[in-house]
Amino acid sequence: GQQVMQIPQYQHVQEGEDFTTYCNSSTTLSNIQWYKQRPGGHPVFLIQLVKSGEVKKQKRLTFQFGEAKKNSSLHITATQTTDVGTYFCAGPSSYGKLTFGQGTILTVHP
Amino acid sequence: DTGVSQDPRHKITKRGQNVTFRCDPISEHNRLYWYRQTLGQGPEFLTYFQNEAQLEKSRLLSDRFSAERPKGSFSTLEIQRTEQGDSAMYLCASSLGNPGRLNTGELFFGEGSRLTVL
Numbered sequence: 001g002q003q004v005m006q007i008p009q010y011q012h013v014q015e016g017e018d019f020t021t022y023c024n025s026s027t028t029l030s031n032i033q034w035y036k037q038r039p040g041g042h043p044v045f046l047i048q049l050v051k052s053g054e055v056k057k058q059k060r061l062t063f064q065f066g067e068a069k070k071n072s073s074l075h076i077t078a079t080q081t082t083d084v085g086t087y088f089c090a091g092p093s094s095y096g097k098l099t100f101g102q103g104t105i106l107t108v109h110p
Numbered sequence: 111d112t113g114v115s116q117d118p119r120h121k122i123t124k125r126g127q128n129v130t131f132r133c134d135p136i137s138e139h140n141r142l143y144w145y146r147q148t149l150g151q152g153p154e155f156l157t158y159f160q161n162e163a164q165l166e167k168s169r170l171l172s173d174r175f176s177a178e179r180p181k182g183s184f185s186t187l188e189i190q191r192t193e194q195g196d197s198a199m200y201l202c203a204s205s206l207g208n209p210g211r212l213n214t215g216e217l218f219f220g221e222g223s224r225l226t227v228l
Contacts, residue, residue, distance in 0.1 A: 006152075031213060042201060042219040043153060088152050090217075096141060096207055097166050098214045100152035 002027050002093040006101035014109050019076040021104035023089035030092060032065055032072045037103070038085045046074075046087075079108045112136060114220035116202050122226045123192055130188045131223040135204030142185050143217065144177055145201040153201055159185060160207070192227045199224050 003026040013019050023032065031050045035043040047056055049065035049072060056063045062075045076083055086103040093099050115134045123129050135142045141160050145153035156175065157167045161182035174192075179185040189196055199222040205215035 033214075033216070035217075042221055043203075043217070044219070045216040048216065092214050094166060096158055096160060096214055097155055098143070098217060099155060100145075102150075102152045105150070 002091070002099050004089060004091050004099050004101040006087075006089060006104050008104055009102065010105045010107075012107045012109065013079050015081060016078050019079050019083070019106055021074050021087050021089075021106075023072045023074075023101055025070050025091050027093070028069050030069075032069075033090045033098070034063060034072075034074055035088045035090060035100075036085050037088065041085075043088060043100075076106075079106070081108050081110055084108050114202055114204050114218050116200075116220035116223050118223060119221060120224045120226075122228065124228050125194060126191055128188065128190045129192055129225060130186055131200050131202075131225075133185045133187070133202030133204075133220060135184070135202070136218055139204035139206050139218070140182070141205045141207045141214065142179055143203040143205070144185070144187050145203065147199045147201055147222070148197075156187070156200075189225075192225075194227045197225055197227045 005024050007022050033048045034046040037043045047063050052069050053067045054065040060077045064073045086105045088100050088103045090098045090100045117132045143158040144156040147153045155168050157177050159179040174190045177187045201222045203217040203219045205217045207215040
């Protein structure tokens with residue numbers, strides 16, 4: 001079945017440094033979603049990418065969808081302590097099923 | 111509050127007992143998902159409904175797990191004869207997806223029901 005893999009599993013940064021997490025799917029995706037889960041919280045939707053090569057920005061966050069639609073990345077510029085949490089990518093497999101990656105845990109040291 | 115609500119938030123039970131979790135999705139959403147999450151892992155798909163129809167069930171789900179969504183509204187997830195390995199956070203999510211299309215829509219998650227099996 002479809003697998004969605006993320007690297008790195010953990011990332012520790014100093015406040016102000018940049019952060020990037022990468023997502024790879026074993027199959028071509030029709031779209032990819034990104035979620036953030038704060039410690040002790042539940043996943044919250046960030047964005048959906050649909051087009052090959054698409055790039056979307058949300059303030060300091062930049063999301064990319066690969067040309068082959070099998071990979072994606074999330075880049076945070078100048079991290080802040082509010083960015084702490086786990087970032088998940090997720091892709092649809094069969095109709096309606098959304099498969100999540102294992103996530104990248106981001107810690108930010110002030 | 112019109113978000114996804116789950117009940118109970120915490121459940122401690124002894125091995126071998128049955129437990130049931132309830133999820134009330136956002137009212138206009140046609141899709142409802144159940145996921146399981148353990149510490150340090152991503153949400154693991156269990157099953158999902160489109161309206162009242164259960165469209166997919168994970169092969170990882172044993173026959174001790176059953177889910178229902180009568181009338182396409184709230185849903186229940188029952189675990190029979192619980193085992194210690196069932197200890198996890200059980201997350202419910204709902205979305206407004208396009209029927210028959212590979213677009214799930216944005217998933218709105220509830221706070222989850224944490225199960226501890228002693």
